[in-house]
Amino acid sequence: MGNTFAKLDENENAFKGRSTSVGSGTMRPNNIAERRRGVSMGLSNNVRSRANSTGSQLMYKKKSTRERDLIKESFAKQLVVRYDESVDGGYLAPHGCYTFEKLDYDPSLVRSLITARKLAPFYIPLQDFDESWTRDELIKIVDGLPLHAAVNENPEEFEDIPIGNLKRQNFDELIDKSLSKKEQRKQRSKIFKARLHRKRIMWQEQENVAFLEQKLESKREPNPSKRNLALPSPDLNHTIYKKGIECPICFLYYPEPLNYSRCCLQPICTECFVQIKRGDPHFPHEEVDPTKPVTSDDEKDPNLLISEPASCAYCATPNFGITYQPPTNRKTGIGGMPPGSYKAPRDDEINVNDGSDSEEGPRTPSKSPEDPEVVTSDMIRPDWKAKLDKERLRLARRSANATAIHVSNQLVDPDHPSRRDSNTDSGPTPTTARSQRLVPNPMAELENQMVEQAIRLSLVDEEERKSSQRHR
């Protein structure tokens, strides 16, 4: 048993093997059944080979807790910024403007999109940019930037949660066995999260240290051909940062070209783009007549729950997507020349290049979400359908439970011994809503409804009373 898991872990480490080619088969399986659209992008092999895996069946096929933990860890490992995994001066994982917990996109898909140059890489942002900086000043500032932003080591939510020895995969000894099974599960999940948070900091820290050491070593190395070519050359840093743009969402300064919204051609950095996603499943919002009673969400049919594709942050066009035109003046890192070998074109060559340069942003008109060049928000989170189904199932289960409790209350009611026979066989079905309640007597039904109504009203009253007190 223990051996199996150790092996699994080894396989994951294989992923860390810094494969510089896309589609090396080390990607994790992903639920992509919903989204075949991304297929024509040079990713086809990856995407297809994964298409048959989970998809919306995810929820039906129970994975063991440990399997799920390992998947989460492997996702987290793909979110570590590695200095030797770069594309055109940027990286394959976010710099850290948003917290770890907010990174819930599919990292292997995004990595593939970046290396295929369908999505801008994650650049290290500058907090500010001053046009008066000289070339040397700019290079020095960029050289001093960390691979990843500082991370809060002890966020409030993990306070007082033991993490044990992070080197050991098993942490069962940290769980309080005197708790109920349910509480133990909760505690286990909390500890797992706290441990993962620490591990991510550790993994990123190792990478930061390696980056720094390599930089120092390169500076000491007099022979340029012996320097680590994975490090960006000063020319590369100068070229990409000398002309940048502020992302209108995080207000940070990034090298051009950024991504542009497919609909209204507004710039957006990749770090903000991967944050934009569908809202949580919800019931459709309806305008109501205040003179009529409102149906509470609890009484609605779970199948009415909807999930809408993210809208463009700038113009609210549904189904947000971006296009990206890779730079023509550099192709470094994965699929290009080593970043350390990059030399800026000489002055006399620049003029020739500038004319055809795409750095002004796309001049193409807006594109449909089906366009093969477009990357939509749904594409990088192919599990949205499974999430919707899961939420529907959860609500249906809750409403069935409520019905079951209701029916069993009637069963034990001594006034109606006759019901026992008629009700026990049929029992509550998972889809039963209030409307399908099994009550043969219309008078009793009416009475029930009145009691329910009275309870609801008194709850509302109580709420009103409390709120008016608070207001005083």
Added chain:
Amino acid sequence: MASLPKRIIKETERLASDPVPGISAEPHEDNLRYFAVTIEGPEESPYENGVFELELYLPDDYPMEAPKVRFLTRIYHPNIDRLGRICLDVLKNNWSPALQIRTVLLSIQALLASPNPNDPLANDVAEEWIKNEELAISKAKEWTKLYAGKR
């Protein structure tokens, strides 16, 4: 304590250097995510000549999550309840990270100019607004004088 994102710092600076007419927003000294806000009632609305105090809080996930805004001054409005909570689409489902403190406060000012009783938060007010608009408007004016007088 995590450091303040650059975006919040820049927004605060820009609010101070380029203020919106009729609106003020200043961060608290001890919590730079918490703003004291005033909005002047729009001209030709029942709230004209009133100055309304609000509080605005930028949650941890801002700008991916909308700011939390609440009226502190009492106001008679179908989309604002007794606790000062506001029913406004951009504060909920229609929030976009490209919106800012500035644009949110402008939307609230616009809501004062055009109440929408068909999407109410304060049911009693909305009901009155639909049944007898004239009376409701006079009540809104009265409350404005009573609670939102200029100091």
